[in-house]
Amino acid sequence: MKKTFFLACLIPALLGCDILGLNDYHQGTFPKEVVNLGDINSVDDDYNSTAPSYGDVVPLVFSSKRGGRKDFNLVRETLNYSFSRKSGKFTLDNKPYGGLHVVEEQMPISWAADKANSNDNELGPYLLSYDRDLRQDGFATHYAEYLLLFASDRTGNLDVYLTHNYQNVPTNQPVTSGSTTINNKPFAAPLPLPFLNSPADDGYPTFDKDRSAIYFTSNRAGSFAIYRATLPAIAPTELQTNLPTLTDVPVERVPELASAGETKCPFIQDETIVFTSNRPGGYGGYDLYYSKWNGSHWSAPVNFGPSINTSYDEYRPILHRNMEYTNKLLIFSSNRPGGKGGFDLYRAGVSL
Template sequence: MKYKSLALITMILFLVAGCFPKIKYKTGKFPEEVTSFDILNTQYDEMNMDLKMIFGSTIMVYSSNYPNFGNHFDLISKVIEFSFDQENGNLFFKEKHGPVNNHSIKLSEQLYQINDPCNQRGPYSFQEGNGNYVFLYSSDCDGLSKIAMNTQGITSANSRKTNEKLRFMEEDSNEMYPSLYGKNFRKTIDHAEEMNGKPEKLIFTSDADGKFDIYEVDIPEGVVVSDFMQDKQNFQPRKLTINSSSNDHAPAVFGDILVFASDRPGGFGGYDLYYSQFKNGTWTSPVNFGERINSASDEFRPVVYFDHGSFENLLMIFSSDRPGGKGGFDLYYVGIPKN
């Protein structure tokens, strides 16, 4: 009887163990090969990504000229879930359907306020320490692209009902693609400043000198960023040293890495993607991401996200009109090293 019980217990443990997945891969890895974001792409143009993490899901906001939204670029959002299979090492992205939560409802309301008959590009969002959710983007309603701001407050009194157009440079120039950075600041997808540092600088592009260059503006200590951005008198933009004699465009900063697009000589064709790191108080000389990521077509508006201990590398998303896509510009993703 004793031996039968022992055999039965052994069999049960064997069966139970077989019901649980085998952990072969303790950490995930975003693919080193450029991969199409098929669940987002259409035969039209999809560009310019921003992410917001909500309870294991991610709200992806991007520009699209899909005809349902008119013959122009609007900002649209989709809730995406992604998972890493520790048994076989596969990474899965899927669109989340069904009931939406309060976060996605508020974002839909915010995008409804933002979208109009003009082109909306370059979304960038962050949460301030006071709880306000700030959405930056560019709009060309006046014939030139200007950076605009929409703020959802924690109370209706704090919310700005209209989209404020911001002007940092000369009146006859385009200004686009705002992003924030600072020594201790990292845009961690819907974490407030008080949780991961306060932004110290605003970065954007302008063609004030006839071509697109990357500029930065100091944000004074102790001020609310969204309030500071409304005061034109405070702005003293200066060019970054990484600019070239060509177009340097569509920058985004994540931690101490700056990624951008440029059509400078020495690339693989059209706009290529480059990166620079912030070291010893300055940006290092830009490095081309190489033929693993760039092509003979245009690669544009890169953004970097998801520095997490469960993944070995970072996730970079960008748009490209390379052959093999669904049409026009498509969104792609690829893994890049953390350091």
């Protein structure tokens, strides 16, 4: 009797863990069709997003005029996605889940947006988690701590700024959310990054893979192009201190990504850069492109094609990866018809 009862309990457990290999899908796939992010969007302009590297509960920060604003402010929403290992079906919504741990860890991201906002335009946010993106050493020593770069025209033209809530937590031992007080991690007042800024418009900063350079957009030469600022060696937990004080940093236009048109909104993940451009040969307006880093230079830009681009404007692409998926999630903004109004945020699965 006891043996029968044990087997009756064991079999469902094995099925749930897929030890018997009964599940058909061991990896998910982000659907390639372009889909509006729905309730994430408003009837006003929503674009220029960023999302740090999390699992399937993704904090999304983007610029919006929602509420009838005349200027763009940063707002925060949450994306949740999953796939069925039995059917392979993919689902995505903006109804936060994941338990108290997730809510607590992501709570300060809303404070970052609030600290960055002004009565002028805040555009092109770029958010990194110290614990997940910058250190990646297996210790939760910087739980719920973030570095936010963004651009604002509060002084008349777009300049790049930095805010953070880094705290000097000991790095030689792991700590848990239960021993970390989130409320004592406020964000610092935004500081400009003079080595990136000029009398022209400068924005959309993004680090390369190993944080040896910051790529950004500028029209300092007359039209918008992508520039690279090569950084000295800086420890991840010293970025918030050193970046605002840097001088004499080499800044150059990236020739491989240049064109006769304008090129904007770079975002780098691993060896891939994605951006928008109205260069000749596109499908109309601004199109999305990508390029690959080969160790010394970027490959010739590739248009994402008509499945992503339209005759309208596609803007600020970002990439999100998850090792449990066979491809990457592309999030971008577009003013194509069928949205809620103005620019909306969209998503699509891409293989790069």
